[in-house]
Amino acid sequence: MKFTIQKNILLENLTYVSKAISIKNIIPILNGIKFELTKNGLSLTASDSELTIKTFIEEKDIVKIEEEGTIIIQSKFILDIIRKMPSDIINFEVIDGLKIKIYTDNNQYNLNCLDYKEYPSLKLEESKTPLVIKSSIFKEIINQTSFAISTQELRPILTGINLKIVGDMLECVATDSYRLSKKNIKLDEAVKDDVNIVIPGKNLVEFEKIIADDDNEVELHIFNSKILFKYKNILFQSNLLNGTFPTTSNLIPTEFEIIAKTNLSDYAASIDRASLLTQGKDKNIVKMKIEEGKMIINSFASEIGRVEEKVMIDVDNNAKIDISFSARYMLEALRTIKDDEEILILLNSDVKPIVIKSVNDESLIHLILPVKTY
Amino acid sequence: MKFTIQKNILLENLTYVSKAISIKNIIPILNGIKFELTKNGLSLTASDSELTIKTFIEEKDIVKIEEEGTIIIQSKFILDIIRKMPSDIINFEVIDGLKIKIYTDNNQYNLNCLDYKEYPSLKLEESKTPLVIKSSIFKEIINQTSFAISTQELRPILTGINLKIVGDMLECVATDSYRLSKKNIKLDEAVKDDVNIVIPGKNLVEFEKIIADDDNEVELHIFNSKILFKYKNILFQSNLLNGTFPTTSNLIPTEFEIIAKTNLSDYAASIDRASLLTQGKDKNIVKMKIEEGKMIINSFASEIGRVEEKVMIDVDNNAKIDISFSARYMLEALRTIKDDEEILILLNSDVKPIVIKSVNDESLIHLILPVKTY
Numbered sequence: 001m002k003f004t005i006q007k008n009i010l011l012e013n014l015t016y017v018s019k020a021i022s023i024k025n026i027i028p029i030l031n032g033i034k035f036e037l038t039k040n041g042l043s044l045t046a047s048d049s050e051l052t053i054k055t056f057i058e059e060k061d062i063v064k065i066e067e068e069g070t071i072i073i074q075s076k077f078i079l080d081i082i083r084k085m086p087s088d089i090i091n092f093e094v095i096d097g098l099k100i101k102i103y104t105d106n107n108q109y110n111l112n113c114l115d116y117k118e119y120p121s122l123k124l125e126e127s128k129t130p131l132v133i134k135s136s137i138f139k140e141i142i143n144q145t146s147f148a149i150s151t152q153e154l155r156p157i158l159t160g161i162n163l164k165i166v167g168d169m170l171e172c173v174a175t176d177s178y179r180l181s182k183k184n185i186k187l188d189e190a191v192k193d194d195v196n197i198v199i200p201g202k203n204l205v206e207f208e209k210i211i212a213d214d215d216n217e218v219e220l221h222i223f224n225s226k227i228l229f230k231y232k233n234i235l236f237q238s239n240l241l242n243g244t245f246p247t248t249s250n251l252i253p254t255e256f257e258i259i260a261k262t263n264l265s266d267y268a269a270s271i272d273r274a275s276l277l278t279q280g281k282d283k284n285i286v287k288m289k290i291e292e293g294k295m296i297i298n299s300f301a302s303e304i305g306r307v308e309e310k311v312m313i314d315v316d317n318n319a320k321i322d323i324s325f326s327a328r329y330m331l332e333a334l335r336t337i338k339d340d341e342e343i344l345i346l347l348n349s350d351v352k353p354i355v356i357k358s359v360n361d362e363s364l365i366h367l368i369l370p371v372k373t374y
Numbered sequence: 375m376k377f378t379i380q381k382n383i384l385l386e387n388l389t390y391v392s393k394a395i396s397i398k399n400i401i402p403i404l405n406g407i408k409f410e411l412t413k414n415g416l417s418l419t420a421s422d423s424e425l426t427i428k429t430f431i432e433e434k435d436i437v438k439i440e441e442e443g444t445i446i447i448q449s450k451f452i453l454d455i456i457r458k459m460p461s462d463i464i465n466f467e468v469i470d471g472l473k474i475k476i477y478t479d480n481n482q483y484n485l486n487c488l489d490y491k492e493y494p495s496l497k498l499e500e501s502k503t504p505l506v507i508k509s510s511i512f513k514e515i516i517n518q519t520s521f522a523i524s525t526q527e528l529r530p531i532l533t534g535i536n537l538k539i540v541g542d543m544l545e546c547v548a549t550d551s552y553r554l555s556k557k558n559i560k561l562d563e564a565v566k567d568d569v570n571i572v573i574p575g576k577n578l579v580e581f582e583k584i585i586a587d588d589d590n591e592v593e594l595h596i597f598n599s600k601i602l603f604k605y606k607n608i609l610f611q612s613n614l615l616n617g618t619f620p621t622t623s624n625l626i627p628t629e630f631e632i633i634a635k636t637n638l639s640d641y642a643a644s645i646d647r648a649s650l651l652t653q654g655k656d657k658n659i660v661k662m663k664i665e666e667g668k669m670i671i672n673s674f675a676s677e678i679g680r681v682e683e684k685v686m687i688d689v690d691n692n693a694k695i696d697i698s699f700s701a702r703y704m705l706e707a708l709r710t711i712k713d714d715e716e717i718l719i720l721l722n723s724d725v726k727p728i729v730i731k732s733v734n735d736e737s738l739i740h741l742i743l744p745v746k747t748y
Binding site for chain 2: 074076077080081084085086099106107108109110111112269270272273276277303304305306307308309310311
């Protein structure tokens with residue numbers, strides 16, 4: 001293998017595939033990135049066996065291809081090495097079979113490599129009828145739900161995001177059983193077969209970092225046990241989680257005792273200030289009180305003191321409520337709503353879920369369970 | 375105590391004094407900041423008993439002083455609270471003796487305070503004949519030497535910076551016994567009595583963050599066991615370290631076998647790249663070879679590979695050398711020299727110190743001991 005390539009093109013593609021390298025990985029060969037050079041171009045592949053990312057740099061984007069070949073380069077230093085190279089043009093050449101020389105005029109790295117024959121064969125299958133979604137929309141779906149997944153392995157299915165499609169309606173749900181976020185999107189075309197899969201949340205979060213907030217298309221190739229995302233020159237394949245995602249549609253109330261309208265950023269700032277004194281505490285609880293059309297947020301830490309915030313709200317009746325919840329959960333939900341929007345805070349009682357919606361955007365619903373305080 | 379103050383003025387002064395709060399501190403009262411309000415203004419004091427910082431906000435910079443008083447406010451949340459306040463004008467009022475109410479129209483914090491009578495009396499003494507140095511120069515002195523102090527408590531004296539003044543020559547030295555940095559400055563006026571003190575390096579680093587790179591004056595009030603810096607409205611008092619700082623003047627060679635001139639940023643980038651493969655390793659060793667007027671930097675990590683860098687140099691003779699040193703020590707020294715400068719690398723043998731100087735600036739000398747490799 002021998003080729004010359006532009007630093008920034010290689011760096012961009014290496015950055016994409018390196019997201020599949022897991023620090024927890026114990027299979028040595030999977031700490032490597034597969035470089036596969038043919039006369040058509042260079043493909044890079046990395047995998048942690050549950051997630052595989054492959055990119056392809058076309059021949060026209062490579063300065064010079066002198067000798068085809070395949071080799072596995074250790075991922076640990078390669079990004080730093082390429083990033084710090086003093087020239088815009090970098091040369092690669094395999095020497096002695098299992099060593100790669102990476103060099104410019106005045107510097108060279110000789111790195112020990114691994115044999116490509118030991119690298120597992122990773123099938124990246126494409127379906128004939130992929131689902132197509134604009135990348136800006138898919139990015140938003142992930143951003144607005146993924147924070148609500150469970151980080152605990154106790155119920156593995158909750159570490160995933162549930163993607164359901166019936167007809168032309170896509171529904172995305174994430175929940176850690178204390179809160180839930182749900183996003184609905186109307187697709188351009190209806191699907192023939194209903195979809196109901198659970199994608200590992202951490203993989204979707206990595207994919208979200210790769211795709212841009214623009215009009216490019218993301219193709220979803222869905223199979224029984226895996227999903228392949230195709231975006232520009234990138235193939236991103238994740239396993240799916242086994243098991244049944246809990247039915248959540250019946251959890252979200254449709255009628256409410258109290259409907260309070262308020263300014264998103266003022267409300268978020270008040271929650272943030274009220275939560276200051278209990279920060280670092282596990283639950284980070286604040287109390288929200290609505291009475292006679294007024295809202296008070298407060299919190300109390302016995303050693304430190306108390307804080308009280310008045311929030312301007314519009315409320316449709318004089319119902320009273322005094323409800324406690326995790327400020328962190330609330331702030332994470334609020335952060336997914338655009339800054340300039342008004343929100344609705346929908347309540348029934350101090351033991352029923354709090355529902356948060358944007359006034360202008362019906363597609364997104366956040367639900368937070370209250371916390372009992374005595 | 376009751377007053378109204380501008381958020382940014384209070385925040386700036388709180389930020390200064392909070393640098394004296396130590397996370398290791400075990401005396402409860404010293405986790406507090408002393409607020410002392412008189413008709414002349416508000417003084418803030420914090421201390422970890424070895425370092426005391428006091429600032430004074432004059433009456434003309436306070437919106438309204440309604441009632442004088444003194445109270446100790448816990449430092450842990452106060453900066454965040456003030457920073458997040460939703461208004462530019464903030465009200466303070468002591469209630470029930472040991473509680474402070476911090477409030478604006480729509481929010482209020484009630485914080486438990488400590489009794490000022492329990493706060494130690496901290497004398498901040500001024501001398502009649504302080505030494506005066508421009509703050510930009512004093513900032514530079516600290517920046518160019520403090521990184522070389524020892525972080526190990528084994529030889530406490532080496533955790534300080536040695537400040538010596540004889541006549542109108544100020545000399546600043548820091549060393550951890552593996553490297554040494556020395557800065558000389560000519561003062562505007564000669565001192566009457568020679569000075570030879572050792573100031574705790576970590577305190578000087580905190581002071582450096584407070585002073586600006588400008589023409590304001592720093593006053594040094596030097597006593598037997600402490601030093602008081604006066605800068606604008608800030609008093610910054612540090613203890614001095616006991617013991618004798620090692621004599622270092624005889625450590626720095628004055629004659630050299632090899633004098634190599636090179637471009638600072640190219641040399642630093644080469645060291646940085648050469649050190650990549652041994653990063654994370656304790657010593658982070660690179661090898662520098664000069665032969666026939668050429669310089670090669672290289673490094674080797676058995677599992678990973680090797681790297682070699684050619685560096686352009688001007689050298690006055692054909693002497694050969696092959697010397698190993700810590701890349702981290704070298705990079706930290708190089709970082710204190712201005713980017714656009716050429717440097718001199720001064721060498722005698724592979725077991726003698728490496729001396730680094732700027733070509734244009736004789737006031738600063740860095741010395742790095744070589745490492746033996748086999």
